[in-house]
Amino acid sequence: MSATGIITALIIGLIIGALGRLVVPGKQNIPIWLTMLIGVAAALLGTVLANALGVNNTRGVDWVELLFQVVLAAIGVALVAGIGSRRSVGRRY
Known part of the structure; x- marks a missing residue:
């Protein structure tokens, strides 16, 4: 994979992750790198699933x-945010 492909994957990942965060209700306390x-x-x-179902070529x-x-x-995002919130419930600062 070339440097351009890696940068493109990161940008697409950031956009898809941000859209995923918008869909999940409430506040998610997860860092941007995890998103x-x-x-x-x-x-x-999602690409693999679309290929498997034959809806990738439109x-x-x-x-x-x-x-x-x-x-x-x-x-x-919902799974990771839920796991993170359960871990921080018992913590005292």
Whole structure:
């Protein structure tokens, strides 16, 4: 993978992760790098899912693939935010 491909994946991951965070209600106390990581993973998994279901080759914007990616990112953000909030409940500062 070239440097351009890595930078593109990070930018797409940030956008997908941010869209996933917007879908999840409430405040998520997770850092931006974790949002980006979740977004990159969701983008990759959403593409694989779209390929498996045969909806990856459409004209123009692949709305179904984008929907898969955002939904997967929202699920990932909700899971990570939920795990993080459970860990911090018992902490005293």
